[in-house]
Amino acid sequence: MDKTYCGEIMRRIYITTIISMLISFSSAQKRGSFAGGFLRMGTSARAVAMGSAFTAEIDKGFAAYYNPASLVHLKNSQAGFSNHFLMLDRQLMTINISMPLPPSAAIGVSWIGAGVDNIDGRNTAGEHTKSLSTSENAYMVSFAQSMLPWLSVGLNVKVLRHQLPVNTMDLTGKGVGMDFGIFIKSKTGANLALMIxxxxxxxxxxxxxxxxxxxxxxxxxPTLYRVGSTFDYSDVYFTTDAGIVMNGGEVIDFSARLGAEYVYMDHYYLRGGFGNGRVGVGLGLDWSLFEDQDSRLDYAFTLEGAAGISHVFTYAFSF
Structure with missing residues (x-):
């Protein structure tokens, strides 16, 4: 490849990276103040390390979360478990099972749970009463259908539950929500996708x-509208997406995310990225437990402004 052309590509990637980081950091706190923030924090360590820029990526063990339409490209059934170790006594965990439905569909079920423990409860006199906790949960069913060999659509239906401690009893919020995705998969790996x-x-x-x-x-x-793509450059695999966040008919935020992954000897992964107001790096390893490369263990380290650092561990298994 011509050196001038390579240099131009790298220059564009560098400029895009700087602009995306500025947008990401300046807008992260806006969307965090709205309901359902735990559903915008990401799931797998691989995705989080790569800035959660997975609108057009097929995430092993957690494909439906970023785009349900990607489920049809699973070759085997998959299960995934992810745990986020967060500061300020916060918790976030995800469990997912997905499977293909021949000849051209796929289905998945997931649970995403978040919460905060050790909240100092006090009465009107300011005296300590007891330690309180709050939790949010989403129970998700996913379905995807291939429309053409290269085009698929998918839907997530989520049952939502939020429990808050109020006085001497808990107050519970309940609801339902949906995600919709379109996925265009190319033979070269340069995928294109849309997610609502x-x-x-x-x-x-x-x-x-x-x-x-x-x-x-x-x-x-708030509703998020995103478009994303993936592409290879030299030995590095890139994922990227961008979108807008709307509350009713008002645009309240913009997002831009970028991730990169380098594979060493087909089994070892080095990753980095930024998005959702945080910078992430990570490592991954896959191995053969019962079948060829059916297991993967991933780790991510992230730094996010006032929220501090977090560690994410994920295990995904194909069967």
């Missing part, structure tokens, strides 16, 4: 059991 996340997702709170004049309150999730 949290379409009509919301919590419904009934406060009549807590307050004398309680009422029904609707807490809407």
């Amino acid at each position: 996340q949290d379409l009509n997702s919301r919590y419904q709170w009934k406060t009549d059991k807590i307050f004398e004049r309680g009422k029904v309150y609707i807490e809407q999730f």
Whole structure:
């Protein structure tokens, strides 16, 4: 390849990286203040290390989360477990099982759970009462259908539940939400995809059991519209996506994410990326347990402003 052409490609990647980082860091706190933030934190260590720029990537063990339409490209059934070790007593875990439905469909089920423990509970006099906790859960069913050999569509349906400690009892918000994806897979690996996340997702709170004049309150999730692509350059695999975040009819945020992965000797992975207001790096290893390369263990380290550092571990298995 011509050196001038290679230099031009690297220059464009560098400029895109700088612009994307500025957009990512300046806007991360905006979307974090809205409902459903735990569904925008990412799942697998591989994805988190690569900036969560996985709209057009097939994430082993967690394909449906970033784009349900990618499920049809699974060659085998897959299971994944991911645990985020976060600061400030926060928790985030994900479990997923996905399987192909021959000849041209796929299905998956997932659980995403987040929470905070050791909250210092106090009464109106400021005296300590007990340690409190809060939790958010999403139970997700995914389906994908291949429309053409290179084109697929997919849907996630999520049952949502948020539990908050209020006075001497818990207040629970419930709701349903959806994701919709389109995936275009090329033979060269330069995929293209569209994802609409949290379409009509919301919590419904009934406060009549807590307050004398309680009422029904609707807490809407922001909706994310993203486009993404993947491509190879030399020995490095890149993933990227960009999009807008809308609350009702108002654009409240923009997102730009980029990730890179280098594979050594077909089994070892070195990764880096940024997105969602954080920088990540990670390592990965796959091996053969029962079949060829059916197991993968991934780790990610991230740094995110006021939220500090986090460690993410993921195990994915094909069967």
